[in-house]
Amino acid sequence: MTDGANKPLDPFLVGYQPSELRIASEFLTTWLPFLTRDLCRRCATALADRVRSLGPEASSDSKLSNPDENLSNSTPKSTDLQEASGNGDDEYDDNYDSLGSWKDGADGISEPYREASTSDVASRPRSVETSNSKMSWADMAQEDELEEEEELNKQPVHVDASAGDLRMTKSTLPREQREHIRFMSVKRKKDFESLERVNGKYVNVVEGLELHTGIFSAAEQKRIVDYVYDLEQKGRNGELKARTFTAPRKWMKGKGRVTIQFGCCYNYAVDKNGNPPGILQNEMVDPLPSLFKVIIRRLVRWHVLPPTCIPDSCIVNIYEEGDCIPPHIDNHDFVRPFCTVSFLSECNILFGTNLRVIDAGEFEGPLRIPLPVGSVLVLNGRGADVAKHCVPAVPTKR
Structure with missing residues (x-):
C-alpha cells in the first residue's frame, strides 16, 4: 500500500483513521522536547521523524486547514500589545510560499512556519492543523546585533590561529536547538487563586488566568x-x-x-452616533501588521494560546507615566481566551469582582499580579468573565 506520494505506508498505521493519527501526532509533538531529553542527537532526530510520520499530512499535499471542519463562530477574539483576536478568514494562507515559509515582505522578516502558532490579543475560532513536513522552533524574527551580542557573551569562543593570523569565531548551535532551549526555559504559572463569593458560593474568580514569562528575548522586545x-x-x-x-x-x-x-474597530463607549461599546462592523481600521502575525505565531507555537483561537485583532496601548486602565471586563464581542503582552516596563494588574477606585489612576483589589517585561498574561474562564481587571497608573512608559 502506498500514499499519494507513492511512498510505502507503514503497516502499523493502516488500522488507524486519519483523525486518530492526527491526534497522536499532535500529542507526541507537544511532548517531543521531553521525550528527546538526554538522547543523543541521532536518536532524538530519529524519534522526531517517527513522530512526525504519524501525521496524515505527511503523506499528502495537505493544507493548513482541515476540510472536514467548518468555522462555526465569526465573532472576533481579543489580546493588551493590548487585546488581539482571530478572524477566521484566509489572510494567513495568502502569505505562505510553496515551502511553507512566512513572507513578511513589509518588514524584511521571514520565519519557517510549520505549525499553528497578545499585550492583549483577540481572535475568532478557526481550524488549524500542524504540518508535519518539518517542525521548527524558529525565531520570531531575524537575529539582530543585540541578540548576537547576547549570544556571544554566553557561548564558547574558538580561537583559529591558522595561516599565521588570529581570528575569533563564535561557536553556534543550530537554530532549531537554540529555539528549543528557549522554549524549554519559558516559565508558566497557571495556579492563580482568589476566592470570592459569587451567587452565594465561594469560587476562584481568577480560574483560567495564565502568566507566561520568557517568551520574547531582549532583542525581540x-x-x-x-x-x-x-x-x-x-x-x-x-x-x-x-x-x-x-x-x-x-x-x-x-x-x-x-x-x-488593528483588525477590527472597537468602540470603547457610546459614540456620537449612538453606537454602544463593542466592535463596529461598518468602521474600518488597518489590518494586522506582518510583525504582529509573527508574534501571534510564536504564542500559538509555544502553547501560550490554543491553535483553535488564533488572534486576528490587536489593540496597542501606549502608556505614558500616570496612564491607567480602569476596572472592566472585556466586551464579549471578543472571544476567549485573549491575552496581554507587556513591553518596555513592568506594571501591576489587579483582579477582583469588586475593584475599588481610590483616586484618579489608583485602584484596590484582592489580587495583584506583576507583569514582567516580555511576559504574556492569558485571560480565560472566570479570570476573563467574572473578575474585573485594571491597570493602576504606571510608573513609567510602557
Whole structure:
C-alpha cells in the first residue's frame, strides 16, 4: 500500500483513521522536547521523524486547514500589545510560499512556519492543523546585533590561529536547538487563586488566568517596541486609517492613553452616533501588521494560546507615566481566551469582582499580579468573565 506520494505506508498505521493519527501526532509533538531529553542527537532526530510520520499530512499535499471542519463562530477574539483576536478568514494562507515559509515582505522578516502558532490579543475560532513536513522552533524574527551580542557573551569562543593570523569565531548551535532551549526555559504559572463569593458560593474568580514569562528575548522586545513607535509616528502623520490611531487630549491623570487598533474597530463607549461599546462592523481600521502575525505565531507555537483561537485583532496601548486602565471586563464581542503582552516596563494588574477606585489612576483589589517585561498574561474562564481587571497608573512608559 502506498500514499499519494507513492511512498510505502507503514503497516502499523493502516488500522488507524486519519483523525486518530492526527491526534497522536499532535500529542507526541507537544511532548517531543521531553521525550528527546538526554538522547543523543541521532536518536532524538530519529524519534522526531517517527513522530512526525504519524501525521496524515505527511503523506499528502495537505493544507493548513482541515476540510472536514467548518468555522462555526465569526465573532472576533481579543489580546493588551493590548487585546488581539482571530478572524477566521484566509489572510494567513495568502502569505505562505510553496515551502511553507512566512513572507513578511513589509518588514524584511521571514520565519519557517510549520505549525499553528497578545499585550492583549483577540481572535475568532478557526481550524488549524500542524504540518508535519518539518517542525521548527524558529525565531520570531531575524537575529539582530543585540541578540548576537547576547549570544556571544554566553557561548564558547574558538580561537583559529591558522595561516599565521588570529581570528575569533563564535561557536553556534543550530537554530532549531537554540529555539528549543528557549522554549524549554519559558516559565508558566497557571495556579492563580482568589476566592470570592459569587451567587452565594465561594469560587476562584481568577480560574483560567495564565502568566507566561520568557517568551520574547531582549532583542525581540526592542524590535517590537521600535516598530510600535514607527506605527505611532505614522498615526500622528495621518498615514493610518482614521479609527486605527487615537490620541485623545489628556484632560486629567490617567486619561488620554494613545491606542492603535488593528483588525477590527472597537468602540470603547457610546459614540456620537449612538453606537454602544463593542466592535463596529461598518468602521474600518488597518489590518494586522506582518510583525504582529509573527508574534501571534510564536504564542500559538509555544502553547501560550490554543491553535483553535488564533488572534486576528490587536489593540496597542501606549502608556505614558500616570496612564491607567480602569476596572472592566472585556466586551464579549471578543472571544476567549485573549491575552496581554507587556513591553518596555513592568506594571501591576489587579483582579477582583469588586475593584475599588481610590483616586484618579489608583485602584484596590484582592489580587495583584506583576507583569514582567516580555511576559504574556492569558485571560480565560472566570479570570476573563467574572473578575474585573485594571491597570493602576504606571510608573513609567510602557
